[in-house]
Amino acid sequence: MERVPLERKVLNENAxxxxxxxxxxxxRGILCLNLISSPGSGKTTLLERTLESFxxxxxxxxxxxxxxTENDARRLARFGFPVKQITTGGTCHLDARxxxxxxxxxxxxxxxxxxxxxxxxxxxxxxxxxxxxxxxVVLSVTEGxxxxxxxxxxxxxxxxxxxNKTDLLxxxxxxxxAAEQNARQIHAGxxxxxxxxxxxxxxxxxxxxxxxxxxxxxLAAVSATQP
Amino acid sequence: MHEMGIANAVLxxxxxxxxxxxxxHVCKVALRIGELAGVAPDSLSFCFEALVRGxxxxxxxxxxxxxxxxxxxxxCGCSFSAGIEGLPCPECGGVDSFFAGGDELEIAYLEVExxxxxxxx
Numbered sequence: 001m002e003r004v005p006l007e008r009k010v011l012n013e014n015a016x017x018x019x020x021x022x023x024x025x026x027x028r029g030i031l032c033l034n035l036i037s038s039p040g041s042g043k044t045t046l047l048e049r050t051l052e053s054f055x056x057x058x059x060x061x062x063x064x065x066x067x068x069t070e071n072d073a074r075r076l077a078r079f080g081f082p083v084k085q086i087t088t089g090g091t092c093h094l095d096a097r098x099x100x101x102x103x104x105x106x107x108x109x110x111x112x113x114x115x116x117x118x119x120x121x122x123x124x125x126x127x128x129x130x131x132x133x134x135x136x137v138v139l140s141v142t143e144g145x146x147x148x149x150x151x152x153x154x155x156x157x158x159x160x161x162x163x164n165k166t167d168l169l170x171x172x173x174x175x176x177x178a179a180e181q182n183a184r185q186i187h188a189g190x191x192x193x194x195x196x197x198x199x200x201x202x203x204x205x206x207x208x209x210x211x212x213x214x215x216x217x218x219l220a221a222v223s224a225t226q227p
Numbered sequence: 228m229h230e231m232g233i234a235n236a237v238l239x240x241x242x243x244x245x246x247x248x249x250x251x252h253v254c255k256v257a258l259r260i261g262e263l264a265g266v267a268p269d270s271l272s273f274c275f276e277a278l279v280r281g282x283x284x285x286x287x288x289x290x291x292x293x294x295x296x297x298x299x300x301x302x303c304g305c306s307f308s309a310g311i312e313g314l315p316c317p318e319c320g321g322v323d324s325f326f327a328g329g330d331e332l333e334i335a336y337l338e339v340e341x342x343x344x345x346x347x348x
Contacts, residue, residue: 001254001341006244006334010236010258092229124229126265127332153265156330 014128017096021131024108029221031214032114034130036154037138038147039120042164044072045197046138046206047117051079053207059110063102064117065094072117082106093124096131113214122147126154133217134159141165142172145179148186155186160193162206167196233266233332234274238284240334248339255338257290261331268293296329 009015025032035043047062054060061082064072073085084102086094094116116132118125126135137158139147142165148155155161161183163176176194183190193209195202237256245253260266268291275289298309302321309329315322 002339004244004248004337004339006240006336008240008334010233010240010332010334012240013236091232123265127229127233151265153263153330156263 018129018131029218031217032132034132036118041140060113061111065119122151136160138162141174148182152186163194167198230270231274252340257335259331261294261329263330264332298324299327
């Protein structure tokens, strides 16, 4: 019997495609964000609030993943920006190959913000790198403040946590401070923005975060091309 | 759950690596799975066994090395298992530490039956 050390990632094919995508995005100054949450936490509505704040000239494109139906793409297409639905047909997450295929007939030079709405699931999407600059986890106040402790992987890997549906706080027993403390226990450096997509509280904070990240992505691409 | 896809990716890797050892049989594959990897070891083992059963890959066993979250203390430099509850360093009590492992999803090694030694790698 011989033991052969391998030291390779299990998902190394996904990692390879994701790193190719990341190079394509960063070279062009495209900010790619991967939004992950449980089903029904409000990812699509958050994207609607985001798109409605943009002028028509905004260079944004969206990919939205679901197991079935084109409903989300229809909701998001109303704003006139390029949107493509990825229906996974049963798979509980998006992978890098799906993103690569979805982008095949888009001209990347025409966009500088790519928003990916992952399949509603707090577990599996956390394992699959899509070439994004950052993962964003959306947690809604109807879900319980222990979610970060129960699903540590996605909170650990996300740069930003959006605490959504804050308009419902008067009606649900949700402890905001405990939820935020739990998230920071898993990931000390996680940024947190509280948002209500119904009354727009906090939406500007989210948009501000987004614009800061976009500026940083543009700057990084420009400095990379300087001799 | 995505453990079936992970199990498939492990078996793909085993198939590819097995080509390096013609005439031999890969009988074991060992994985390192961190507690932050988002993969359930029991579910993965179940999927793995289901995929291997009745194929030419039998007998093939799966070993899972579960890796707890680890931190390293910035003050005294010691590494410790951090879990998800509280992070002070068990050696010096320092609260400033950085993440040093626990999100692994890696193949550590294969075991190949005798005969592998003759293979060129």
